Amino acid sequence: MDLTLTPELAAFRDEVRAFLEAHKDHHKDGAPNDPKAWQRTLIEAGYAARTIPKEYGGYGAEPDILKGRIIAEEFIAAGAPRGMAGQGISMLVPTLLEVGSEDQKRQWIGPTLRGEVIWCQGYSEPGAGSDLANLQTKAVEDGEDFLISGQKIWTSTAAQADMIFCLVRTEPDAAKHEGISYILFPMNTPGIDVRPLKTMTGHAEFNEVFFTDVRVPQKNVVGGRGRGWFVANTTLKHERGMLGDPNATEARLKALIELMKSETVDGHRIIDNPIFRDRLMQLQARVFSMKFNGLRTLTDDTAGLARLVVKLQGCELNHQVAALAIDALGELGILYHDGPHLRAKGGWQRNYMFDLGLIIGGGTAQIQKNIISERGLGMPREPKTVGA
Amino acid sequence: MRFALSEDQTLLQDSLTKALADLSSLDRVRRFADGGEATAPDIWAGLSELGLPGLLVPEEHGGLGLGLLEAALAAEALGRVVAPTPFLGSAVLAPLALRLGGSDEQKRAWLPKLADGGATAGAAISEPIAGARDGAGVTAEGGKLTGKALFALDAMAADLLVVADRSGVLHLAAKADASEILPSIDATRRLTELTFRGAPAEALSSNQALDRLRDAAWVMIAADTLGACQTMLDRAVEYAKERKQFGRTIGSFQAVKHLCAEMAAELEPARALVWYAAYAFDNAPEEASLMAAHAKAHTSEIGRFIARTATEVHGGIGMTDLLGLHYWFKRIGQNRQLLGGPERVRELAARMQGLAA
Structure with missing residues (x-):
């Protein structure tokens, strides 16, 4: 255990701080004045797309987890917006880097990093949620092309996206996991219908996407025909890394503490109520646990199990932080939409509802528990049901 | 920057675990617990060969001069093996x-003897930390102690006692005027009630010492729970x-394996918290008390969950004396209750941050 920064890392932190100080007029209220220009500036400075090779439009640094963490911490401390982080950047780019062809890397990575191409992810289907490999959207050969038909669901950003990375069944006679391909195509291709999917938050954070004979060149497959399941697992690994980030939870806890210090009931601060204070302290211990657990996963080779629990515990903790904020607000906590007396623009309520979605999405809590018990504790799998 | 155990620390952990498997087998623990033994000198002697009693004693006084993280690993x-030892009082x-x-x-006079295991020490510090019950509390006047101290740790057959008086000042005493075992749920360690009727004592000088002792004790108790939880989960x-x-x-039933996953998901992050609290004790003094408090309170909560859930996974046999899981x-x-239950400790944690009056 040595949590001090080496001289090299301390110098790097000073560099990041100097950059943030010099660019503090480029953003306001946590949002960049010009998102695409900000993204280009960040890539040039090495604070976005840091480890993506230069030839594909990144900064080209060697992977260095600790520098990555310093960047994250300093940006949070300065209230500066991070680089873009859509599904294209977070999931497609790492996947292309691992399994894409040279042409695909050159064509897509640069424009995606610069925010010129927005992506959505076409994985889940009404009949393929936790059992993703059961997906039925079919791609039928037609000359050099596929004709794609079927339905996707939970497709966030589908309405704004230029492109989709999509799982389709190209080999109907192959075994369940071996008949799938990972394919890229434009969202303005004829035959695509995007319908907003409104959730309990009142917003349409997701969409349903319907495909009817959508014509896509076969060469758009990534990682080989019938290899889509393995390609997708590369991507899912990156998605789970995104969910349950302890830095974000810590920021929310700080906001909750401020809320409890500033809000009053009958003239008494909420923080002076011992029951609320006790609940706050319970959550604070959990937030510290997840923070140190996160630090450990970055630098400890023996942290396999510690890594497996991040998604389950982190998402649940976010939900509990929002829950306490609502309870602390009491009747004010039920206000929502725009209106008088509303606190934080209804953000705590929205988080409470949306974060439940994150407990479910990206591998449900129950799937996470299967993974923890099977891969982490070596427990046996549920016997397969015949025919599934 | 590295949040991981060093090679030496892993080695220490491994050698202790290996030695304890023999020294403190379930059979041995059973004999201690059920036989009503006051101390288990054979176990302490075995651990003394490894230098365990001198872990925190400076090298100039014959110890290993290590830090609280090493003590937490111990x-x-x-x-893990619910060992009956005077580790907390004598070595920490x-x-x-x-x-x-x-x-x-x-x-x-004392450090070399404690370091080689030739002498053992107990600590009576409960009242100013966990609160006084049943009129307990010790008063010091003119080098003499009077009053009662409940829940004294490792005081059975101890050669030296560290006693906190009502005002939080620490004293060294050779012995109490009377000492009585307080039978408790945990038969693997002996708690005692000490009575002082003018027993001679020497006051220690630092007035912050009790807070530091409390923080160290909280981290040690948290680490002990962590180890016990790991065994229950395993x-x-x-x-x-x-x-x-x-x-x-x-x-293979999800109803059962999910319980195990939940235990692991609670235990693994708690390990990082305990490590950090121990590290902070020596390296981040401004955070040390808060982290010690959180480590103590949080392991109490997950400990309760894991203790009941691991028993439940065993079904009826888990309740029996046969397995010894109890x-x-x-x-x-x-x-959970020693030196302050989680509610009390969390209230102190809030106070440390200026969140409670």
């Missing part, structure tokens, strides 16, 4: 008290992989 290893609290407030003469997983019902190992269950339960 406490975790002891918790007394050496720390002497380091913080002892005169050169006191250090020379045994639950092992049992679930062997036990068959309905023609399947019960570990020693771990009770050790975790006792740790």
Whole structure:
């Protein structure tokens, strides 16, 4: 255990701080004045797309987890917006880097990093949620092309996206996991219908996407025909890394503490109520646990199990932080939409509802528990049901 | 920057775990617990060969001069096998008290003896930390102690006692005027009630020493719970992989394996918190008390969950004396209340941050 920064890392932190100080007029209220220009500036400075090779439009640094963490911490401390982080950047780019062809890397990575191409992810289907490999959207050969038909669901950003990375069944006679391909195509291709999917938050954070004979060149497959399941697992690994980030939870806890210090009931601060204070302290211990657990996963080779629990515990903790904020607000906590007396623009309520979605999405809590018990504790799998 | 154990620390953990498997087997623990033994000198002698009693004693006084993280790894290893030892009083609290407030003469008199295991020490510090019950509390006047101290740790047959008076000042005493075992749920350690009727004592000098002792004790108790929880989880997983019902190992039922996953998901991040609290004690003094408090309170909560859940995974047999699982269950339960239950400790945690008056 040595949590001090080496001289090299301390110098790097000073560099990041100097950059943030010099660019503090480029953003306001946590949002960049010009998102695409900000993204280009960040890539040039090495604070976005840091480890993506230069030839594909990144900064080209060697992977260095600790520098990555310093960047994250300093940006949070300065209230500066991070680089873009859509599904294209977070999931497609790492996947292309691992399994894409040279042409695909050159064509897509640069424009995606610069925010010129927005992506959505076409994985889940009404009949393929936790059992993703059961997906039925079919791609039928037609000359050099596929004709794609079927339905996707939970497709966030589908309405704004230029492109989709999509799982389709190209080999109907192959075994369940071996008949799938990972394919890229434009969202303005004829035959695509995007319908907003409104959730309990009142917003349409997701969409349903319907495909009817959508014509896509076969060469758009990534990682080989019938290899889509393995390609997708590369991507899912990156998605789970995104969910349950302890830095974000810590920021929310700080906001909750401020809320409890500033809000009053009958003239008494909420923080002076011992029951609320006790609940706050319970959550604070959990937030510290997840923070140190996160630090450990970055630098400890023996942290396999510690890594497996991040998604389950982190998402649940976010939900509990929002829950306490609502309870602390009491009747004010039920206000929502725009209106008088509303606190934080209804953000705590929205988080409470949306974060439940994150407990479910990206591998449900129950799937996470299967993974923890099977891969982490070596427990046996549920016997397969015949025919599934 | 590295949040991981060093090679030496891993080695220490491994060698202790290995030695304790023989020294403090379940059979040995059973003999201690059920036979009503006051101390287990054979176990302490075995651990003394490894230098454990001198872990925190400076090298100039014959110890290993290591830090609280190493002590936490030792406490975790002891918790894993619910070892009956005077580790907390003798190897942690007394050496720390002497380091913080002892005169050169006191250090020379006691540290070498504690370090080689030739002498043991107990600590009576409950009242100013956990609160006074049943009129307990010790008063010091003119070098003499009077009053009662409940829940004294490792004081059975101790050669030296560290006693906190009502105002939080620490004293060294050779012995109390009377000492009585307080039978408790956890039979793997002996708690005592000490009575002082003018017993001679020497005051230690530092007035912050009690806070430091409290922080160290909280981290040690947290680490002990961590170790005991790890064993309960390991045994639950092992049992679930062997036990068959309905023609399947019960570990293949999600109802059972999810319980195990939940235990692991609670335990693993708590480990990082305990490590950090121990590291902060020596390296981040401004955070040390808060982290110690959180480590103590949080392991109390997850400890309760894991103790009951691991027992439940075993089914009816888990409740019996046959498996001995109850020693771990009770050790975790006792740790929860020792030197302050989680509600009290969390209130102190809030106070440390200026969030409570």
